[in-house]
Amino acid sequence: MIRSKYFWLGAVMIAIIPLMLMDISEYFVAWEKEVRGRIIDLAQVYSGLPKMQKAGILDNIFEVNQKLTRLIAVKAFISLVLLSGGIYFFRKFLKATSMSFLKPALATMGLIVVFIAGKVVFTIAFTTQPGATFVKVDADAKSFKDIISKNFQGKVVYVDFWGTTCGPCLEEFDNFTQPLKEHYKNRSDIAYLYIANGNNYLWKKQIVNHKITGNHLFLDLDEYSKLYHQAAQNDTAEVLMPHYVIVDKTGKITAPDAARPSDYTVLVGQLDKVLGQ
Incomplete structure (x- = not known):
């Protein structure tokens, strides 16, 4: 000493x-x-x-x-x-x-x-964003279908595949995501799931910096790619960020390539159609 x-x-x-x-x-x-x-x-x-x-x-x-x-x-x-x-x-x-x-x-x-x-x-451990929750994935339930069924029963889910340093992803968060959530703020039957890949250290910081409320899941590249292809319903699709998917209340994927929040009118039409079913 x-x-x-x-x-x-x-x-x-x-x-x-x-x-x-x-x-x-x-x-x-x-x-x-x-x-x-x-x-x-x-x-x-x-x-x-x-x-x-x-x-x-x-x-x-x-x-x-x-x-x-x-x-x-x-x-x-x-x-x-x-x-x-x-x-x-x-x-x-x-x-x-x-x-x-x-x-x-x-x-x-x-x-x-x-x-x-x-x-x-x-x-x-301690970086948090009010309104953000973190999804836990069981070892025996790592498929996209399992994650949806275990966490979002009876809800329409808008899924966002994004990266921690993806410019277009962050652009959507900063300028287009909040109006979408404001539009559906009185509905309890819609949920938002953000599946991220990239830098785990930056992940929670980005959630706070860009005020991303909703449900969050961080995966390594292999798990991310697996869920991406399952959600896109295409095993050979190129992994692109951001990518959006809509799941209906029964857990069925109704839009494997959904519109972005920046394409507001089209996206609201897609979500309203599923919410009205």
Whole structure:
């Protein structure tokens, strides 16, 4: 055990820096998807939207851009301050001891590992979004049909296959999903299931960042692909994100390639038809 306040002050400062860098890298990935990617999608995928709706989406993108660039700048500044402070306290510690550099270096590395592990565990375990629930899949009931029958009996289910860094998926959440849910807010016989793949660490963060209420399930690539093909009713279909499916109250897939929330009129027609059966 190293008994020096200078060492521990310096070690803690240095150990926090990787957490800042994790955040900065996360913000940069988010900028690539939520700013650059969404602008490209707006030009290519959503080119037919009315001008006023496009303007609203652009305003939202610019707000996200300002937020992310501000966060990157702040975290970078904090990292520099921590680095300077850590070096200062380490120098004071080394001047006051004859200890070799190896022991404090290993202790600092151990502290970094503990901090990173703590951040990952905390994020996965405690990041929550009001109105979001997480579906548990039994080992013996992993098929798409089983998941629907065990969790959504008597309900129409709108299923969204998405990815944690999928730009078009996040675009749908930010600008088109809420009006759909508002339209059906007084109905208790419709449910929303979001099946995700990608980065498990980012998954719950994205649910909070994009305010995705409903039922959530995260799967590894193999399980995701299996459920995707079962829901799409096509074993050879290319896995595309986002992809939507409608299931009726009996558990039957009525629309294996349903409309997106951004195709509001068509989607409402599809859902109303099933809800009215």
